[in-house]
Amino acid sequence: MKLWVHFSKNLKYFSIILTMLAFIVSILEVLGISSIxxxxxxxxxxxxxxxxxxISYxxxxxxxxxxxxxxxxxxxxxxxxxxxxxxSILGRAFYNFLTIKFIAGCEYELSVAMFKKYVTSDYEHVIANDSAISKKNILSETFMVSEHAIAPMVTxxxxxxxxxxxxFAILIVNIYVSIIVLLFIIVLALFIxxxxxxxxxxxxxRRFKYNELRFKVTNDSLSILKEIKVRGDxxxxxxQFSQISSNYRKALSLMRGISIIPRYILEGVAFGSSLVAILFMYLHGTPFSEIIPIVTLYALVGYRAMPALQNIYTSFTAVRSMRGSVRGLLAQLEHQKTNQKVNPVNEKWDIIGSDRVVPTVFFDRVSYNxxxxxxxxxxxxxxxxKPGQCVGIVGKTGxxxxxxxxxxxxxxxxxxGSLKYQINDNTYSIDTVPSVKYGYVSQNIVLVDRSLAENVSLTETDENINYERLRICLKISDLTDVVDKLDEGVHTFxxxxxxxxxxxxxxxxxxxxxxxxxPSILVFDEATSALDIETEKVIIDNIRELSSEITIIMxxxxxxxLRxxxxxxxxxxxxxxxxDAKLVVKND
Known part of the structure; x- marks a missing residue:
């Protein structure tokens, strides 16, 4: 299975141990029943x-x-x-406990691998794909594949x-009767x-397809809920959601309904083959005293083997039904390009008087498609x-x-073309340049449901935040008065x-x-479009004081x-x- 290569060595070793234990437990079960x-x-x-x-021996x-x-x-x-x-019962119970632990480990590693692949993918790929499908794969399909594809394979x-x-046990007891049973199973498997x-x-x-559409419609509608309500749509x-969910329900219910049909067929085959076996032994003159233990063995084997056969078939169909989900995960895990270069955090930087690396950046005949x-x-x-420069960029949409x-x-x-970075007379490419951190402010702001302080730090909890740095950042952003009016200050959600x-x-x-x-380079992409003129002026003046320390692009x-x-x-x-900068501002 191609998913196998995405699991850790520890989980692979765990699976080997689980297989060995399954071998031992199966032998114990057969010995336990055969000893009767x-x-x-x-x-x-x-x-x-x-x-x-x-017995004499x-x-x-x-x-x-x-x-x-x-x-x-x-x-x-x-x-x-x-x-x-x-x-044998205790062994089976212990094996089932380890199986649950193994499946949970598979779900954990798959979801982490999917999340890591998504956040480290080239941004070109990220914006070209629907985020709703990525969310579904990370949170839903990893569970579905673990529970309904990997778990059935273990089963x-x-x-x-x-x-x-x-x-093997019934072959030893009576080879002819065993052959009759095997023929029944083979015919059943091939034709039904x-x-x-x-x-x-x-x-x-079909279930996988409609599940993707459900996530997409939900994500799209909740993202523009305000506009939907205003328009009355x-x-x-x-x-739309109801129709897609109905198709999803039909596919899922049919899939599950058809999956349980073989159970009843297998029960009929088991009963019929037992009667044929008894009749076969009786017609061949087997003493009744010998028939009773053998029939008892077949009954006990049937009691345990028939559920096993049913589980095998159910698991087999479950694995096949998850083909779409597995392919969806593999498509993201194997075909996304990734950018594993992550800039390390410079713990010494404190906005004023920092030791940041601020390079000169050269665009050398760059083209992009x-x-x-x-x-x-x-x-x-x-x-x-150049370092410390504040550069404005204007132009029409597109x-x-x-x-x-x-x-x-x-x-x-x-x-x-290429991007080149010059630091202390040394020239670097984008792959070799020392840590250059970017700060980016978009006009499309997304905050998370955490405290204001955690939204500013983004990667730190309230306990780990540098509150002096936070205070300076809030002051530059003209948020101090706003925070003072909040009931819980910077800890307000x-x-x-x-x-x-x-x-x-x-x-x-x-x-x-x-x-x-x-940041070494701070980028504002329509970052003050929602601000009033007075607030924008305060923030811009504060940013101007930073321009000697960092490069600013607006x-x-x-x-x-852009003044x-x-x-x-x-x-x-x-x-x-x-x-002409003066002419651009003057014509406002």
Missing amino acids: VPFLAILADPSVIEDNEF LFEKAMYLGIGSYEDFTKVVAVSAISLFIF IVSQGLTLFFFL LLPLSYIVMYLGD ENYFID FPESDKTVIEDLTLEL SGKTTLINILMGLFPPSK VGERGVRLSGGQRQRVAIARALYAE IAHRPQS ICDKIYEMNSGKISLK
């Missing part, structure tokens, strides 16, 4: 102690241990049979070993069970960004401003997506977050927002040109 046969044979006819070669060995009478020997056989049966191995040893499994596999693929989305697109978004662009920033921050690799704050307050939290991250439609910039460039159809 000599006990019943002795009770039915004590003379078998002398007549039966195997056991009795001779028992005599060396001081067991000389038939009665004592019968007691020993009974106690041995009970002990083996109890040991197939365990129950398969049990079934094999039981068949196998065709049903293909139907279940088809329904499983609730019924449209309710009907989106993957699988011939349209050139950035064309033959050359640009120099002119390439945000793409330029994505290339600068390493999110998009240039299609042509902001609600999902920051709903307890206004749009302007959320943007200021995002600015504080970018500053707290210790994208804005409001030219007045602190040393240079202003205009993007037009993927090309860049230098503008």
Whole structure:
């Protein structure tokens, strides 16, 4: 199974141990049930102690241990049979406990691997895929695959070993009857069970498809719920979700319904084959005293083997029904490009007087095309960004401003040309440059349902936050007065997506977050669009004081927002040109 390569060595070793334990437990189960046969044979006819070669051998060995009478020997056989049966039950219970632990470990490692793959993927790939499907795969499909694909495979191995040893046991007792049973099973598998499994596999693929659509509709509608309510379009989305959920329910119920049909077929086959076996032995003159122990063995084997056979089939169909889910996970795990370069945190930086690395950045004839697109978004662009410089970028929507920033921050690799970094007369590529941290503030602010302080730090809990650094960041972002009015100050929870704050307050939290991250280069992408003129002026003036320490890039439609910039460039159809900064601001 291709998923196997994504598990840790410890989990792989665990699976080997689990398989070995399944082997031992299966042997114990067969011995426990088989040991009842000599006990019943002795009770039915004590003379078998002398007549039966195997039982006679056991009795001779028992005599060396001081067991000389038939009665004592019968007691020993009974106690041995009970002990083996109890040991097999305890062994099966312990095996099931370890199986549950193993499946939970598989789900954990799959979900972590999926999450890691998503957050380390190239940004180009991230924006090209639906986030709702990624969320579903990380949170839902990893569980489904673990519980309904990996767990059934473990069951197939365990129950398969049990079934094999039981068949081996009845082969020893009566080979002809065993052949009759095997023929029944083979015919059943070829003409009934196998065709049903293909139907279940088809329904499983449909379930996976409709489950993806359910997550997509839910994610899309909740993301724009405000607009939906304003437009009065609730019924449209309710009907859409209802139709998809109905299709999902039909596929799931049919899949599960068809999966249990073989259970009843197997019960009929088991009963019928038992009667045929008894009739076969009777017609061939087998004494009734010998038939009773054998029939008892078959009954006990059937009691344990038939559920095993049912579990094997159910597990087999479950694995096939999860084909779509497994393929979905593998598609993300194996085909996403990843960028494993993570900038380490510089613990010494405290905004004022830091020892950050602030490079000169060169765009050397950079061009960019989106993957699988011939349209050139950035064309033959050359640009120099010096340390401590504040640079403004203007341009119409679609002119390439945000793409330029994505290339600068390493999110998009240039299609042509290169990015170079100069630090202390040394030139580096994007792969070799020492730690250069970016702070990024977008016009689309996303806050999480944590405290305001945790939203600013983002990667630290309330107990680990540097509150002096936090205070400075809040002051620069003009949030001090806002925080003072909150009941719990910086420990106030902001609600999902920051709903307890206004749009302007959320943007200021995002600015504080970018500053707290210790950036060498700070990027504002329409970051003050939700602010009033007065608040924007305060924040811009505060940022101006930082410009000697860090490089600042500002994208804005409001030219007045760029009044602190040393240079202003205009993007037009993927090309860049230098503008007169004073003239741009004056024409506002």
